[in-house]
Amino acid sequence: MNDFKVDNSLARLGKPFSEASMPTVVPAPQWIAFNSSLAQQLQLPEQYWQTDAGLNLFSGNNLPEWATPAAHAYAGHQFGHFVPQLGDGRALLLAEVIDRDGKRVDMQLKGAGTTPFSRRGDGRSPLGPVLREYLISEAMHALGIPSTRALAAVITGDWVQRDTAEPGAILTRIASSHIRVGSFQYIAHRGANHQAQNGEQTELKTFADYVIKRHYPECLSQANPYLAFLTAVIDNQAKLIANWMSIGFIHGVMNTDNMTISGETIDYGPCAFMDSFNPAQVYSYIDSQGRYAWGNQPKIASWNLARFAETLLPLIAEQREQAIELASAAVQSFGQRNEAYFLQLMAKKIGLQQVTADDEGLIAGFLQLLHSNTVDFSQGFRLLSQSVTDSNSGTITLMTDKAAWQHWASAWQQRLAVQGLDLSQVQANMDATNPAIIPRNHIIAKVIQQATTDGDLRLFNQLKQALATPFELKPDDAFLAAPPSDKEQIKNTFCGT
Structure with missing residues (x-):
């Protein structure tokens, strides 16, 4: 434990930024997967490496003393409609780990039961979405694209009711943080109501200062730290969306609560990699209007960032008109930044x-x-x-x-x-730029079908190993790289919540 360093800075902020909550005990956890290379990076003690202690930790059944479980609060625009309170309805932040490079990352259980933000949900995750997120998030990492990561996955031993009863599972997710555009929307919405009564923006400034210090400390030395912060987030998101576009990735649900401040890809729900190229391609079943189609992703990211900018206006300048002018100029730079990054990536792809x-x-x-x-x-x-x-x-x-x-x-x-x-x-x-293998929709579907109906994880393990080296392809893995036949094509993907 000497090299394993943890902190709980977000939990220490307390309400309204997060609320303490305990995971729900599950009956019979079993291992699905454990990411030993990531565990090494985190300097996670080997007592948790595919052991009973590890099962207890990653199922939430018996947490060590260093864990301080808390659910993060956030709001969000979902398909353009603002919801003032969402929050971690099925996820719990266990701790912030300081990895061997000195980087602070969140360790979070996803699917660990109800929290104060669950509303009418059960707080659980079916096995299928856990397998999907494990595979795709690790594939994105191997492709060099900023992403949350998967440390562990376990079956819970109980059943989750969706359209049908499915095996329950829990994913342990690692991220630079789980702070989102929606996090700022939640605080700003509270602050707007509070300001009307008291004329203060205390919570917003506290939260913004915390996030800047954690993610963008270089902004602290700028003449206008909050404008510099906004600009840095815009630039990171411009890079991220360009990366998505360059590999044919479609996130599927680019709500403001699914856009991180750190510039990492998060929440692999109905996401998919394109098969046949089509700028209007949509897979998400709930995206009936094509709002989040492949070709719309830069426009939606810019829209989301405008919502983020709105939350920072009281901090950017005392005069609202001046704050709007400064923030608008920053948001308007997104398109040019994104296009420049995209062209650089695509140029590389054609040599x-x-x-x-x-x-x-x-x-x-x-x-x-x-x-x-x-x-x-x-x-x-x-x-x-x-x-x-x-x-x-x-x-x-x-x-x-x-x-x-x-x-x-x-x-x-x-x-x-x-x-x-x-x-x-x-x-x-x-x-070395164009991957030989990606997590294809029809292969992911086969992985989930075999695991949920027969408990067979062989295809999952083969795909997981192949995706770790996406620019190389072994002969035995050739079928994983092949496009789907007409019968194999997946028309719709689903969120799984």
Whole structure:
């Protein structure tokens, strides 16, 4: 325990930022998975590594003295509609761990029973969503995209009633923090009511100062720390959304309570990776209007950040008009930032080291080819490295319009030649950028089906191992990387709450 360092700074803030709550005891916990490499990073004592003590910890049945369980309070715009109180209805922050690099991270149980914010919910999680989040969050990490992580997953030994009765499970999630745009909306909404009575914004300033010190301490030295804070969050989110877009990831439920202040991906509910490329692609069953489609994600992120900016107005400037002007300029910078990050990432995917003004058309042209030829997004990019030296191999095999492909490929190969790089190195760079394997919808569905009906975790374990090295593919894992057949295609994904 000497190297294992914990703190509980958010819990110490107390109400209204969080409320103490204990997990509900479960009858017969059993291991699903344990992330030993992450445990090493956290310097978690080995007494919790796939042991009975670990089962007690990660099921919430018997918490050690260093845990101070608390549910975090937040509000949120859900599909554009403001809900003034949401909060952790099925999750509990156990502690903040200081990892071996000195970084502070949250350790949270997800699916641990009712909390003060559960409303009419049971606070539980079915097995399927736990398996989904474990696999996809760890895949995102392996792809180099900021994300919450999965430390452990356990079956609870009881049943969770959704459309049908499903095995219950608990995920132990690690994050830089679980503070969201909705966290600030909750405090600001309370503050607006309180200010009307007392003319103060004490809670908002306390919370903002805490978050800045924790996540963006460099802002403290700025002339306007709160404006600098807003700008830093905007920039991190611009990078994050660009990363999502570059791998065909669709979050599916980009409500303000699902957007972190740290710039990490959080809450893998109805998320999915695109198969055939379509900018209007939606998988989430509840997103009937396509609000959170792949191509809409930058616009929605900007909208969410405008809601975040609104919460900080009283801190940015004393005069509201001046605060609005400053905050608006910051939010308006999101589009340019996001587009620049996206173009850099996409240029890399087609083998370009530096992006120029003319490259935007080249990138758009390739995406249009993928769309018009109904080409799988990930496979289309992965095979492109084979086309570097021969336009008659690689991605052309996926195209129906060969003439359009050849027209684009000719311009692309000319652009590659201008770089003056060895083409074998270009190919190697592309293969280290475009993943061979992603957590495909139809494979995830098979994992969940086998685990929930037969208790069979073999496919889960095989996929978990393969996703840890997404730019490499072993022959035995080839079926995991293949796009779905017509019969295997998944049209809808579900939240699982």
